[in-house]
Amino acid sequence: AQSVSQHNHHVILSEAASLELGCNYSYGGTVNLFWYVQYPGQHLQLLLKYFSGDPLVKGIKGFEAEFIKSKFSFNLRKPSVQWSDTAEYFCAVPFSGGYQKVTFGTGTKLQVIP
Amino acid sequence: ETGVTQSPTHLIKTRGQQVTLRCSSQSGHNTVSWYQQALGQGPQFIFQYYREEENGRGNFPPRFSGLQFPNYSSELNVNALELDDSALYLCASSWDGGYGYTFGSGTRLTVV
Numbered sequence: 001a002q003s004v005s006q007h008n009h010h011v012i013l014s015e016a017a018s019l020e021l022g023c024n025y026s027y028g029g030t031v032n033l034f035w036y037v038q039y040p041g042q043h044l045q046l047l048l049k050y051f052s053g054d055p056l057v058k059g060i061k062g063f064e065a066e067f068i069k070s071k072f073s074f075n076l077r078k079p080s081v082q083w084s085d086t087a088e089y090f091c092a093v094p095f096s097g098g099y100q101k102v103t104f105g106t107g108t109k110l111q112v113i114p
Numbered sequence: 115e116t117g118v119t120q121s122p123t124h125l126i127k128t129r130g131q132q133v134t135l136r137c138s139s140q141s142g143h144n145t146v147s148w149y150q151q152a153l154g155q156g157p158q159f160i161f162q163y164y165r166e167e168e169n170g171r172g173n174f175p176p177r178f179s180g181l182q183f184p185n186y187s188s189e190l191n192v193n194a195l196e197l198d199d200s201a202l203y204l205c206a207s208s209w210d211g212g213y214g215y216t217f218g219s220g221t222r223l224t225v226v
Contacts, residue, residue, distance in 0.1 A: 106156050
């Protein structure tokens with residue numbers, strides 16, 4: 001079964017610092033991957049997704065992620081964070097077997113200090 | 115275009131009681147999925163409803179059940195509540211079970 005792991009549970013950065021959040025997946029077949037964000041008090045939103053093609057995926061709000069098959073990784077990056085990026089970030093992998101579900105990682109809480 | 119709305123937003127129940135959570139799917143979406151997000155964890159898939167039938171289920175006991183109505187809205191029912199059921203319950207709607215999920219803001223259930 002697919003799974004994703006996020007090793008950083010809580011990250012604190014100053015504004016303008018660069019961000020990289022780790023995500024590793026375990027699945028031997030075709031890999032599709034997502035990053036979701038949950039801002040305080042708001043619903044989960046899709047940041048970006050990888051299904052195939054260019055391994056460097058660009059998402060909303062200046063985020064990007066790189067799919068590295070050899071490392072089983074799909075790390076999320078942003079060159080310069082803002083206070084408004086304070087949120088919880090989830091790496092996720094979809095499963096399709098007669099129905100669709102998404103398996104989420106445990107999440108990384110990002111706190112950006114002004 | 116309306117999003118996914120869930121009610122109530124917060125709920126406190128006593129162990130052993132039963133609870134019903136409600137979800138109105140986004141306009142045009144015919145599939146509803148329910149997730150449980152415990153504190154400090156990522157959302158866990160409970161089940162999915164498509165065309166009023168359950169068509170997929172995660173690792174949750176039968177006391178977690180659901181319904182989907184002809185207008186594609188949905189209910190999640192939990193019987194014999196346990197303390198560990200305390201969590202944020204998320205509803206997500208999509209079209210034909212696709213991954214274009216729209217999530218609601220969730221119902222925070224506290225079992226005491």
